[in-house]
Amino acid sequence: MRLWVVKANENPESGSGGWHWDNYLFGTANDGQEWGGPDWVRSHCSKKLIREDVRKNDLVVCYQTERPRGAIRGLTRMASDGKDDPPDSGDYNLLNFVPPEDALNLDSGLDIRALYATGCHPKCFGPGSQGTIFPIEQPDFDAIIKALIGQSCVQEAALFKWLRGAGYLSRSQAQTAKNITSVRLPDDDDAPPRKVNLITQRVVRNTAKGESLKRLYDCKCQVCGYRVAVPRAGSGVYAEVHHLRLLGANHGGWDNRNNMLVLCPNCHAEFDAHAMAIDPRTERSVCYGRNPKSGKKLKFRRGHVLAPENVQSSWNCLFKTKPGPAQTD
Numbered sequence: 001m002r003l004w005v006v007k008a009n010e011n012p013e014s015g016s017g018g019w020h021w022d023n024y025l026f027g028t029a030n031d032g033q034e035w036g037g038p039d040w041v042r043s044h045c046s047k048k049l050i051r052e053d054v055r056k057n058d059l060v061v062c063y064q065t066e067r068p069r070g071a072i073r074g075l076t077r078m079a080s081d082g083k084d085d086p087p088d089s090g091d092y093n094l095l096n097f098v099p100p101e102d103a104l105n106l107d108s109g110l111d112i113r114a115l116y117a118t119g120c121h122p123k124c125f126g127p128g129s130q131g132t133i134f135p136i137e138q139p140d141f142d143a144i145i146k147a148l149i150g151q152s153c154v155q156e157a158a159l160f161k162w163l164r165g166a167g168y169l170s171r172s173q174a175q176t177a178k179n180i181t182s183v184r185l186p187d188d189d190d191a192p193p194r195k196v197n198l199i200t201q202r203v204v205r206n207t208a209k210g211e212s213l214k215r216l217y218d219c220k221c222q223v224c225g226y227r228v229a230v231p232r233a234g235s236g237v238y239a240e241v242h243h244l245r246l247l248g249a250n251h252g253g254w255d256n257r258n259n260m261l262v263l264c265p266n267c268h269a270e271f272d273a274h275a276m277a278i279d280p281r282t283e284r285s286v287c288y289g290r291n292p293k294s295g296k297k298l299k300f301r302r303g304h305v306l307a308p309e310n311v312q313s314s315w316n317c318l319f320k321t322k323p324g325p326a327q328t329d
């Protein structure tokens with residue numbers, strides 16, 4: 001499968017009336033669209049490519065060269081090999097595209113300057129490139145795809161579906177844009193994250209206590225009751241343990257079950273951010289902002305109680321970074 005850029009413009013010096021990709025991309029024809037002809041394709045280079053290299057199912061970047069600047073308007077495929085017109089004349093000047101419904105009409109075309117801003121400068125878009133059809137290298141094609149995604153994530157799904165349908169991407173590649181590793185957005189890192197060596201102290205936790213507590217609750221969140229199912233061997237469920245009073249000398253928390261809650265990741269994050277705590281008087285949750293989990297009575301199973309001083313410690317930290325009234329509805 002080869003990759004092509006096909007240029008169109010509406011002000012041809014040939015006087016044939018010109019072409020605009022919108023006429024094709026917004027068209028309703030059910031069969032292929034022939035494009036070019038003896039009045040249109042005159043470049044010796046283009047004719048040679050059409051005769052020797054253009055093949056059925058090759059991919060085409062639809063480029064409109066209108067002043068003041070060009071834009072990529074869509075993607076399509078060749079419905080046949082390159083053709084000569086008139087037939088059997090040996091004058092290869094005709095392309096044949098798949099029906100418009102099988103092409104990809106980009107919701108928002110890609111301004112060529114937006115492509116240049118990504119660092120991609122295919123020669124065929126530059127000044128002085130004469131002709132109708134140009135081969136394009138895969139890295140440049142991929143850069144165009146990524147620039148389109150970077151410009152409008154809305155069209156990402158349609159784009160990958162089309163590329164898969166056109167045979168350019170495998171199913172797994174189409175399912176995740178990240179699998180296209182040969183292209184990068186302008187703000188992508190071009191190297192793995194830097195690593196530094198640090199000497200640190202960390203609290204050694206007794207994971208056995210936390211694990212036994214998770215088992216006691218069957219990994220169900222004590223606040224919201226949610227249990228995360230995960231596709232792995234063993235229990236197939238996931239929960240986290242939160243220490244109400246933080247461990248370590250600065251905080252005074254102990255690694256005991258009377259300082260632990262079994263939580264889902266969301267509730268854990270809210271406790272850690274001091275956006276949720278347990279009211280020591282009511283043993284109900286109190287949350288920052290409008291949160292449907294406010295006012296929940298925490299669930300406790302036999303054999304697990306919290307020490308009041310640990311509940312109080314967590315309560316004292318509630319809304320610590322942004323004081324505000326407690327809301328319970």
Ligand SMILES: [Zn+2]
Pocket residue numbers: 221222223224225226263264265266267268
């Ligand atoms: Zn939860």
